[in-house]
Amino acid sequence: MGLLTIGAFARASRLSRKALRLYDELGLLAPARVDPVTGYRYYAPEQVERARLVAWLRRLGMPLARIRQVCDLPAPEAAREVRAYWARVEADTAARRDLAAFLVDHLSRKEPAVSPTEPDSTPLTIRYAALSDTGLVRDGNQDAVHAGDRLLAVADGFGSGGARAGAAAIDALKSLDADGVPVGDLLDVLEDAVERARRAVRDVAGAAPAPRETGTTLTAMVRAGSRLALVHIGDSRAYLLRDGGFFRITHDHTLVQEMVDEGRISPEEAVSHPQRTLLARALTGGPEHSPDLRLHDARPGDRYLLCSDGLSAVVPEDEVRRVVAEAGDPEHAVRELVALANRSGGPDNVSCVVADVREPRR
Template sequence: MELLTIGAFAKASRLSPKALRLYDELELLRPARVDPDTGYRYYAVEQLPQARLVAWLRRLGMPLAEIRTVCALDAAGAAREIRAYWARVEAETAVRRDLAAFLVDQLTVESGDVESRRDHTTMLELRYAAHTDRGHVRPANQDTVYAGRRLLAVADGFGPAGASASGAAVEALRFLDEGEELAAGSVLNVLEDAVRGASEAVHDLAEGGEENGTTLTALLWTGSKLALVHIGDSRAYLLRDGELFRITHDHSVVQSLIDEGRLTPEEAESHPQRTLLLKALGGGMAPLPDLRLHEARAGDRYLLCSDGLTGVVPDERIKELLAGEDAVRTLIAEANAAGGPDNVSCVVADVVPPTHPPVSVE
């Protein structure tokens, strides 16, 4: 067995001697031999492929704990883990990219650009409808919906007190529907604070336990923009110019497996863990919600819904029904026609010029 000094091995593997000493202490990359008198480390030439893999993974930014997992796998398994890690990085980067775009946009407006300021102060209104239905299977309805002049919300409760949990979450946000409209620059902070209050309300209801909880997806109107807050697997969609866009990302086990390339969307439909959530308002620490700001256009139609709809009605059918009249009722009827296995709730809001009085349908 050919041995290399730590200096020669560091140069060949592109890892520093300091890093090699650390990885030895962490039992990630142990030397082949340590001199009993001097403590000097020697490495086998056969260890170079693993050392180079560690170096590459560190350049990717992978945490050492995950590198340890990758190094313990065969080549195929290691490739799957690296693919899954990078999918998570890209998802997190997308969230930061959206925040950066929002900050650039907001600072551009605040810089005094007259045309930008005029564009951002174009006032529109919402015309909305909301309804919730028990479905054909569940003994009770644990969903809560709300639609008002400024606030739209859907919450899907779970556990013995699921109905109370969803109701408490929405109730904690209802104050946002009152008072003056918020400036776009502050609305996300206000929403985040409101969700923290909702989390505390659900936590108090659950008495610290995790068996009760709720999803929460809400839109807050600023007069020209819609601020989105999202936790769980309820969803928000935008229908614009005949195209349907999902503007939320499910915080669920199956969605994470899809993101990581371990599961196809078709396989997810029958996966035994398809109802398990990675994020929800409940008995534990308040999760960080997804927060985004959407530029609204006249003619946009937004849909907020619980998974009682999306679990049985495909997106193409949602697009077709959402474009029609009385969309809330027809979407819920479609879910019930597909068996109605879950509570189903929908809020639909149209962005319109300020000529139509808002109408709420409960």
């Protein structure tokens, strides 16, 4: 079979002539021959398969630069790249879905009969405890914790100014504990608080010897009435014990977790991966990263755990669950969790906040 005209090739590949001209200019799909007089493009029949792959990848929304890379790979490697790309799309979509659900829920609860300045529309009380420990290996403690009636927070600093970065992030949120958060303004208040934390960490990082290598994780919960809003960035974690079930309600922002999400490694392989501590997102002095925002309805009987990876990366989750479920009160729980991390070698700073949700006494 001879060469195909651009019209015939467009029909065979399901790409428009305009797209074919663009892909030629970008070096993505060059014609087999260009008439030197007329400039007319001709394509070889064996180019149809590549052209159709380009069309399919464009329908997925893949950027042209990445399409060029995929098309130049052997089929098995190209398949892995497509799987990895789609996993990232799904992760990004999930993050936007969480924010959309947050907004829908937030707007649905705005009733004219409720005062927009009322900070607590449903009375609940929280009993809480926090504990931070250097561990058995590190010389200093770069973790920071806070537990109050309205704010629970854990930060795990890193880099030369890590201790100050973690403390600064939490200090930027402490006004939420002192003043309370109006239910109707929860989303705006959280955005403002996170921005204050970001600026505070940037100031700390700017004074450190290596600004871009200094920062902190931040996992915090803010209570407004019966609502608990979660702000999360990094690899500190939040768990919920409810009705006998133990649920992790945060998603690690690490390079290894991204590899798990993309199907490149298994969760079992992630546990011992040499790069498991490398963060993909954090509050730093470098490029900005957006935290996850989630909203939870607190129920009497709930028990929440916030912890740094000095616990979660060292102690198996079933052991963490056992302690959280069996401890009689938050004070006992945080002491036993820190002790458990140290009995497991204590290779890192370890910090825990445990909070019980209760109905107010009458």
